[in-house]
Amino acid sequence: MCLLTLAACSGADGGSGSGPLAGQDWVTPGGDIGKSHYSTLTDIDTGNADRLGLAWEAALGTGRGLEATPVVIDGVMYTSGVAGRVYAFDAASGRELWRFEPEIDMQVNRTVCCDMVNRGVAVARGKVYVASLDGWMYALDAKSGAVVWKSDIVVDRARGDTSTGAPEIAGNVVVIGNAGAEYDVRGAVTAFDLDTGKRAWRFFVVPRDPALGPQDHPDLEPAVKTWDPQSRWDIGGGGAPWDAINYDPETGLVLVGTGNGGPYATSRRSPKGGDNLYLSSIVALDAKTGRLKWHYQETPGDNWDYTATAPMILTRMTVDGEERPVVLHAPKNGFLYVLDRRDGTLLRANPLVRVNWADGVDMKTGRPRLTPERADYTDGPKIIFPATPGARNWHPAAYDPKTGLYIGAVQDMGNVIFMTPGQKPVARKMLNTDAALLFTSDLLAILPTLPPPLRAAIEARPEMAWVKENPGSTELRAIDPLTGKTKWARRTAGWQDRGGALATAGGLVFQGSIDGHLRVFDSANGKLLKDIDTGTSILAAPMTYKVGGVQYVAVMAAWGGGGFPYVPPYSAAYSRGNAGRILVFRLDGGPVRIPEELPPLQPAPPPPAQAPGVTPQTIAQGMELFMANCALCHSNQPRSITPDLRRMSEGTHKAFRQIVLEGLLLPNGMPRWDDRLDPAQVDAIHAYLIDLQGKARAEELEKQKRGLPLDTPGLTILSNY
Numbered sequence: 001m002c003l004l005t006l007a008a009c010s011g012a013d014g015g016s017g018s019g020p021l022a023g024q025d026w027v028t029p030g031g032d033i034g035k036s037h038y039s040t041l042t043d044i045d046t047g048n049a050d051r052l053g054l055a056w057e058a059a060l061g062t063g064r065g066l067e068a069t070p071v072v073i074d075g076v077m078y079t080s081g082v083a084g085r086v087y088a089f090d091a092a093s094g095r096e097l098w099r100f101e102p103e104i105d106m107q108v109n110r111t112v113c114c115d116m117v118n119r120g121v122a123v124a125r126g127k128v129y130v131a132s133l134d135g136w137m138y139a140l141d142a143k144s145g146a147v148v149w150k151s152d153i154v155v156d157r158a159r160g161d162t163s164t165g166a167p168e169i170a171g172n173v174v175v176i177g178n179a180g181a182e183y184d185v186r187g188a189v190t191a192f193d194l195d196t197g198k199r200a201w202r203f204f205v206v207p208r209d210p211a212l213g214p215q216d217h218p219d220l221e222p223a224v225k226t227w228d229p230q231s232r233w234d235i236g237g238g239g240a241p242w243d244a245i246n247y248d249p250e251t252g253l254v255l256v257g258t259g260n261g262g263p264y265a266t267s268r269r270s271p272k273g274g275d276n277l278y279l280s281s282i283v284a285l286d287a288k289t290g291r292l293k294w295h296y297q298e299t300p301g302d303n304w305d306y307t308a309t310a311p312m313i314l315t316r317m318t319v320d321g322e323e324r325p326v327v328l329h330a331p332k333n334g335f336l337y338v339l340d341r342r343d344g345t346l347l348r349a350n351p352l353v354r355v356n357w358a359d360g361v362d363m364k365t366g367r368p369r370l371t372p373e374r375a376d377y378t379d380g381p382k383i384i385f386p387a388t389p390g391a392r393n394w395h396p397a398a399y400d401p402k403t404g405l406y407i408g409a410v411q412d413m414g415n416v417i418f419m420t421p422g423q424k425p426v427a428r429k430m431l432n433t434d435a436a437l438l439f440t441s442d443l444l445a446i447l448p449t450l451p452p453p454l455r456a457a458i459e460a461r462p463e464m465a466w467v468k469e470n471p472g473s474t475e476l477r478a479i480d481p482l483t484g485k486t487k488w489a490r491r492t493a494g495w496q497d498r499g500g501a502l503a504t505a506g507g508l509v510f511q512g513s514i515d516g517h518l519r520v521f522d523s524a525n526g527k528l529l530k531d532i533d534t535g536t537s538i539l540a541a542p543m544t545y546k547v548g549g550v551q552y553v554a555v556m557a558a559w560g561g562g563g564f565p566y567v568p569p570y571s572a573a574y575s576r577g578n579a580g581r582i583l584v585f586r587l588d589g590g591p592v593r594i595p596e597e598l599p600p601l602q603p604a605p606p607p608p609a610q611a612p613g614v615t616p617q618t619i620a621q622g623m624e625l626f627m628a629n630c631a632l633c634h635s636n637q638p639r640s641i642t643p644d645l646r647r648m649s650e651g652t653h654k655a656f657r658q659i660v661l662e663g664l665l666l667p668n669g670m671p672r673w674d675d676r677l678d679p680a681q682v683d684a685i686h687a688y689l690i691d692l693q694g695k696a697r698a699e700e701l702e703k704q705k706r707g708l709p710l711d712t713p714g715l716t717i718l719s720n721y
Helices: 106-111 218-224 441-449 452-458 464-468 572-577 616-631 648-653 656-662 679-705 717-720
Strands: 052-059 070-071 078-082 086-091 098-099 120-122 127-131 138-139 147-152 167-170 173-177 189-191 198-203 245-248 253-257 282-288 290-299 312-318 320-328 334-339 346-351 358-361 366-371 380-382 398-400 407-413 415-419 435-439 472-479 486-491 501-504 508-512 515-523 527-531 543-547 549-556 581-589
Touching: 052 527, 070 120, 086 127, 098 346, 120 167, 138 282, 167 245, 167 253, 173 245, 173 253, 245 312, 245 679, 253 312, 346 358, 380 464, 398 501, 407 501, 415 441, 415 452, 435 441, 441 464, 472 508, 501 543, 508 549, 515 679, 616 679, 648 656
Parallel strands: none
Antiparallel strands: 052 581, 070 078, 078 086, 086 098, 120 127, 127 138, 138 147, 167 173, 173 189, 189 198, 245 253, 253 282, 282 290, 312 320, 320 334, 334 346, 358 366, 380 415, 398 407, 407 472, 415 435, 472 486, 501 508, 508 515, 515 527, 543 549, 549 581
16 A cells, blocks of 8 residues: 555656656545546547547535545545545446545534535545644544544634634645634644644634734734734734645645635724734745745735635746746635745736736735725725636646646736724624625626615726626636736636646546536646536546556535525536536446436425514515524525525525524534524524515515516515525
8 A cells, every 4th residue: 555655656767846746546525646637548649539438427415515635646536525425446447435524513513614515534554634614633544444543623612613624734744724814813833743633733813912922923923023913813813725735745744825814804703903924825834843944925904805725726837938836826816926945035926817806916015005095995995806716716726847847727806895884893703804705796686676775886886897897707818927828718618617627647627517417628728628517516627547557537515604594596416416426437438327407496485474573674675684603504595505495495494493493403513603693683684584585485476477487586585695
């Protein structure tokens, strides 16, 4: 078994500068140590890609998001699923070898903005490492799946910490970050001993209140000077490093991409301003000690939810005539950065999309040139480009060392941001964003429903011309990292369609889509070579490996992630459901089983009568409480992957209090709310939903009478929000 080291497993000829590239094995979720999502395999190439067919599939028994890229070592596939489940399969046949189900505290669902996802496992020393959603690191025996050790990732379980990222092996430790920057969290990255699970070190992204005395990490002493002493320390500050963590064996450094600030507005978080280190940064930590060696802040004072947690790629490039070890990084903020990974020197910073929070990056200072007149929303609503979902996000990109191209999904969209009135108390384990967002993809349709003062302020913004030109779109692009120029691009199904990418030495690029297709492109020009209809939405990055002389391509398939209840009409999940599975392909494989279409919608059932004493004020109170506590997971859309509460049955209505206050459906992932809501508030939410269900039923009966589909897009329900 090749489980002792990662860099030695690939057997590939090429290299990223941090170890060999992926070949027969795929040893990290990114393929190699540099996470290039590139394979040296050539059995499947531009001449035979049209012969791809299904080798095997595995149903994972979930309707939630799947974002991991599997690992394959010595013929065994290891991958993670919902909330930190782990599966091991024979990589050639698909025979399940074992599975692991962590015991999850389902109350964490209240602090998960973006579904119960997990982005992968790490494998080393005969163990498989995974982080569960509720913040535990598990080391599992690679042969049996038995728990070897379990260690706590979370600093303070009274706060909203969760964990959704893939662990990273860094020498003798395994490293993981936390998630939940919007949920009163103080970002931290923690390292555990590979063999014992003992905590080796912890680095906090955000300082603590200086009134409490010296910082709990020496490298936070200079950082605290970049915060107002009267900052909202009670909220935690954010900075959660929920994804990008790369170990660089060349330098012995762990490179960590850090999260956004909380609350969003710098003026509320740190009233006197400041860079607010180490938010929205790459921090380079010594793998042995956790001490900071260098940092580069991509968005100083982050005001726009511009996390730096998008995946990084470590490679070597010739820059200005000199070969350098570099890190390629395209975070949410719209720029593609090239940094020297030895010391963080900025080499390039090129915009990929429309950007108006800054008009470029000063290459001498490395700082963005901010444009507060266009992007400071403290004095009124502004239209900010790019939007908070980011020009790039967690969906992995690939780097092809043959062509020197960075290949990934790029989203060009903005959003309106405006402040909500009043200073807010900290909301434990709840959203603390203190700002409201409207995506430009929907803005033109929503504008007529907005209050006149807000509508007028938005319409007066010069960026409305950008919105009318392109409200929002996403492309798979092949980009020169040194210039930011696109060599070729392919438009995706919609702005939410941002699947991860795989590139191979066979001259191919693979990408799944949320309309349920796995597509294969010629890496030289983007020409479509093969289109496989799977009938299941795909967001995760494909990968490839070789067993028994056969090259396979595998991908995890399911809709989920950010905005998971809001299933786009152009997704396969909308028309065929969201039964998650692993799909594995080979040359001359068979057809893919396509899930059956969902049955036609029926009108919402009649709601019960309102309880005595319910007034319009009660319903209005219920709507406000619903939006503050429930709307993140319950979109009230008929094809949502969470229950459409406009379609509650008689039994659900009768048990409403028990469900919300007593945890009746806790095993199904519905947390209890008795610590935040009292019976009268729950009754008000129920009254609002009864009213909403009655309106939905009346609207749908009218559509049925007129022969219209019941899910015809409309703004009637939206206007109620």
